[in-house]
Amino acid sequence: MPDPAPLYAAHLATLKARADEALARGGLDHLVIPSGRLHYQASDDLGYPFYVNPQFKAWLPLTRVPDSWIVYTPGQRPQLIFLQPRDYWHVVPATPEGWWVEHFDLHIIRTPDEAIALLPKPARLCAILGEAHSTLGEYAPNNPEAVVDYLAYHRSYKTxxxxxxxxxxxxxxxxxxxxxxxxxxxxxxxxxxxxxxxxxxxxxxxxxxxxxxxxxxxxxxxxxxxxxxxxxxxxxxxxxxxxxxxxxxxxxxxxxxxxxxxxxxxxxxxxxxxxxxxxxxxxxxxxxxxxxxxxxxxxxxxxxxxxxxxxxxxxxxxxxxxxxxxxxxxxxxxxxxxxxxxxxxxxxxxxxxxxxxxxxxxxxxxxxxxxxxxxxxxxxxxxxxxxxxxxxxxxxxxxxxxxxxxxxxxxxxxxxxxxxxxxxxxxxxxxxxxxxxxx
CATH class of the missing domain: 3.90.230.10 (Creatinase/methionine aminopeptidase superfamily)
Known part of the structure; x- marks a missing residue:
């Protein structure tokens, strides 16, 4: 099967260029992408299957990582805020490794709330792309129309x-x-x-x-x-x-x-x-x-x-x-x-x-x-x-x-x-x- 590893750096460069233009159109400074949160059944602690935010997995080959975040600011290296909880009920996600890790600044957090200190401020200058249930403090997905329209349209052109x-x-x-x-x-x-x-x-x-x-x-x-x-x-x-x-x-x-x-x-x-x-x-x-x-x-x-x-x-x-x-x-x-x-x-x-x-x-x-x-x-x-x-x-x-x-x-x-x-x-x-x- 074809190996995506040698192609990833160019893919990431394309995503950053698209994000630069999208943020400029929206008059915003930062792109913030939550991976998503678990949905739980009513009156129970059983979760529905987790499906990662498509905007998140466009940047990274990670699909089973709730409560994590990507942050991109034009001119800077993208950041991954990665939840690795202390947990004995479930398998703890392994620390990311592989051909894509060198392209990100990695921040390990132990609880979802720890992400707040690492997210760019003020939140009003962030394009936060995701579902409403991914809200963390003042970081509520706002999905700015100019940003979303631009990124969605160009997502049609596969790298x-x-x-x-x-x-x-x-x-x-x-x-x-x-x-x-x-x-x-x-x-x-x-x-x-x-x-x-x-x-x-x-x-x-x-x-x-x-x-x-x-x-x-x-x-x-x-x-x-x-x-x-x-x-x-x-x-x-x-x-x-x-x-x-x-x-x-x-x-x-x-x-x-x-x-x-x-x-x-x-x-x-x-x-x-x-x-x-x-x-x-x-x-x-x-x-x-x-x-x-x-x-x-x-x-x-x-x-x-x-x-x-x-x-x-x-x-x-x-x-x-x-x-x-x-x-x-x-x-x-x-x-x-x-x-x-x-x-x-x-x-x-x-x-x-x-x-x-x-x-x-x-x-x-x-x-x-x-x-x-x-x-x-x-x-x-x-x-x-x-x-x-x-x-x-x-x-x-x-x-x-x-x-x-x-x-x-x-x-x-x-x-x-x-x-x-x-x-x-x-x-x-x-x-x-x-x-x-x-x-």
Whole structure:
């Protein structure tokens, strides 16, 4: 897997340059980033899983360090205020070490409140980026709009360090996908498939970038199906898995669909969607409007349904009438990086503003034109969802659909194929397919 260590110094220099400009725009002197605090359940001392502030893990490959802080003042070395409590109830975090430590001034604290003396003063001159529950004394996250807009917009352009980590996340996830497919072929339940995935990746559910979507048969028609049935169905006809992995806080997000019968029509439909998805990924290039990629995906997918006899009208007519949204109800994809649905997918510029979604496509998560350095998902899907099909019929579009063909495919649930694409100066670099080829 690619080594991020030689790339980190340049990455940090990029972050400092972005912070300098963001602070200047906000009229502030210091950037202060809390890692986050634990959330506790009501009337108990049990904490929810800890998820680090994305702004924090952009600077450091640390993801399990609550009550720590990064402080950056232009012209000075960044500081890490690191909580290393005296504790016998839990494992105490080890003192940071590794290739990135030399770039920071490290301050060890034993209680969260000790950070106050080390934070820059006055607090009113700090851009404090985080959630409200990270407040410490007068240091309450204020998330200044000018600072946040600038940093979010430029977070879309991944550094080589970030790309190296995202490639690692691809390799880890593909190991899990291979194990999950084997478990499906062996007749495992959704829960057992999930456990096989986690074991192969080496990450538990709280470490993965999102909850695994693992659907057998009709469950593949639920877009975010995470119930993880404990009992295998009597007959496993199909399997959809949408699952990623984390590498130092950076995410992968990969989906594959399988048929139990390699000679079935459903397998043929999977192969048709896969071929179309590869073409969609090949269209990723600088200057390409992601909104248009989404519209083109609708036309391509409706062409597949037309070929398989599911719809009776042209792809163009299915798109115009809204019938296509009954079978492909989500967006083509989204930005990917520190978060699965990464920031600034709608950003008009680094000074704010929003590029609206196309009318009739309320779930598209990316409306910007593609530029080098962006990483996006390309995830077309076809589903047989009772609610949406009933809505299409109620809207007067029943004649556009062959309901016998729908009944034939409904027991398989649906199909989604998802790769992660890096936009480069020369076009799209598919980060996912090479990982499958190597594993």
């Amino acid at each position: 080589p360090y970030e790309i190296a980590l995202m490639r690692q996340a691809q390799t880890l996830a593909v190991r899990g996908h291979r194990a999950a497919e084997r478990a499906f072929r062996a007749g495992a339940s959704e829960f057992d498939i999930h456990m096989a995935y986690c074991a192969a990746v080496g990450q538990d559910a709280s470490e993965l970038p999102y909850g695994n979507i693992i659907g057998l048969n009709e469950h593949a028609a639920v877009l975010h199906y995470t119930e993880l049935g404990r009992t295998a169905p009597a007959v496993s006809r199909s399997f959809l898995i949408d699952a990623g992995a984390s590498a130092a806080g950076y995410a992968s997000d990969i989906t594959r669909t399988y048929a139990a019968d390699a000679g079935s029509e459903f397998q043929a439909m999977i192969e048709a969607v896969d071929t179309a998805q590869i073409k969609m990924g090949a269209a990723v290039a600088p200057g390409v409007d992601y909104k248009q990629l989404h519209i083109d995906a609708h036309l391509s997918l409706m062409g597949i349904l037309k070929d398989f006899g599911v719809i009776k009208v042209s792809p163009e007519a299915a798109l115009a009438s809204g019938v296509s949204a009954a079978f492909f109800p989500h967006g083509l994809g989204h930005p990917l990086g520190l978060q699965v649905h990464d920031v600034a997918g709608f950003a008009q510029s680094d000074r704010g503003g929003r590029i609206p979604r196309p009318e009739g496509h309320p779930y598209l998560r990316m409306t910007r034109a593609l530029e080098p350095g962006m990483v996006v998902t390309i995830e077309p899907g076809l589903y047989f969802i009772d609610m949406l099909l009933d809505d299409a019929r109620a809207a007067g579009h029943g004649d556009a659909i062959d309901w016998d063909r729908v009944a034939h495919f409904k027991p398989f649930g649906g199909i989604r194929i998802e790769d992660n694409l890096l936009c480069t100066d020369s076009g799209g670099d598919n980060l996912t397919r090479p990982a499958f080829a190597a594993n």
